[in-house]
Amino acid sequence: MKAQAAVLWETGKPWSVEEVELARPGEYEVLVRNEASGLCHSDHHVQVGDSPATLPLIGGHEGAGVVEEVGSAVRGFAPGDHVVYSYIPSCGQCRWCSTGHQNLCDIGAFLMKGATERGPRAQARGQGVGALALIGTFANYSVAHEASLVKVPEYLPFPQAALLACGVPTGWGSAVYIGQVKAGDTVVVVGAGGIGMNAVQGARLAGAEYIIVVDPAPTKQDAAPSFGATHTAASMEEAVALVSKLTWGVMADVGILTAGVVEGTMIAPFLDLISKNGVGVLTGIGHESDVKLPLRTFTLWQKQLRGTIYGGCNPRADIPRLIRLYGSGHLKLDELVSATYPLEEINQGYTDMIDGKNIRGVVTHQH
Incomplete structure (x- = not known):
């Protein structure tokens, strides 16, 4: 046909x-x-x-x-x-x-x-x-x-x-399954498009206390609070001071990187936003490029960098779960x-x- x-x-x-x-x-x-x-x-x-x-x-x-x-x-x-x-x-x-x-x-x-x-x-x-x-x-x-x-x-x-089919479970699962956000956590989401906004929703539903969205687009910053963000910043460099102030210098429990195009140079500043024993979730896709990690800090502070596809979701179970959350008004x-x-x-x-x-x-x- x-x-x-x-x-x-x-x-x-x-x-x-x-x-x-x-x-x-x-x-x-x-x-x-x-x-x-x-x-x-x-x-x-x-x-x-x-x-x-x-x-x-x-x-x-x-x-x-x-x-x-x-x-x-x-x-x-x-x-x-x-x-x-x-x-x-x-x-x-x-x-x-x-x-x-x-x-x-x-x-x-x-x-x-x-x-x-x-x-x-x-x-x-x-x-x-x-x-x-x-x-x-x-x-x-x-x-x-x-x-x-x-x-x-x-x-x-x-x-x-x-x-x-993609954006909602990928973002939601990046927070809930891969990041394993818990009640009271501080979460930073870098990139607030169709995946990042759902990472915000996942963090909110998991009970995060602070959710900081990092995105240079004013339209995304304006929309982020309606999905659950408590604070916004235009860049990771700007977010460092904000996260430090909110957490009394501890930094974020979970970071989720969902930038539209991920570059290798983003990884080190992304990890700077994360606390000791914190988890960085790499969800976005980008160019194949070299990544420079501060290995001593990465090791001695027990930081974790986790990759994910589909947010770790099981589609046959999680798509119906997300539909129920939408129907009950908990998911936008x-x-x-x-x-x-x-x-x-x-x-x-x-x-x-x-x-x-x-x-x-x-x-x-x-x-």
Whole structure:
């Protein structure tokens, strides 16, 4: 069947919105009519080459929609079901899924390749086109494996639902699971976009006393208190004095680095914000660059630097958990959606993201 999709043909070039031909769902696959897709920075990392990927590629990994058709062996989904994608599939059988680490599922090895051994599920310009994270939500229809889908209630608005596919659990889990924020902690979140604001929400729900947001964009600083921030700063250098004053010189128990582009030179000042025995969570993606650590201080102060993907979340358990928090008024989703765009304006949406205008821009698909 035919679909409209935003395809990346060459690194450094704009997204090209054009017609693609989708394969029919295979045995374990599902055809989804996509309704909304978040403009996550990770797709921009692919576009500019920070995250190498196999091109050409349909972008988008943060989406929600409605099941249109299911393969012959699919049992958990039926036409009409509302679904959120999990940008990392969870097969349920590999070592990582079976030990409660669905975010590390072995199928994740194919995310940047855009296809498994079966090959691409789309064609355009006479050749196969992959799908980012094996889903490609920058299209009004996608064919995806059932392992990449989570059924959600029909009352959930699609733009808000889409953010549960990546940004919300990644930020929330960075605070709750990887940072292990506790009641009374001081938390610093560096970068307040679609992931950082959810790290703020996670820290708030975990009971942090002080939550300091560090972001140079005035719009992000203005919005941060509504998500739970108690203080803001424009830079890490500015935040050092503020955190020291708030904690009587102890510094933050947990730091979460979610800057749009992480550079190696950021790590040392980031760790300066963290206390003895403190935890620094590295969530953002950036260039492959050298990192200089103050090793003596790092060792003798027992600081920890932890990487994470998906915030350590298990999508099949945590997406429903986050929906319940939204339904009870404890988690903000509506306020995360700063602007919506038709697919044809996807490049403008990314310009607005880079300019710091949006917490999260969302593409809403037409059919």
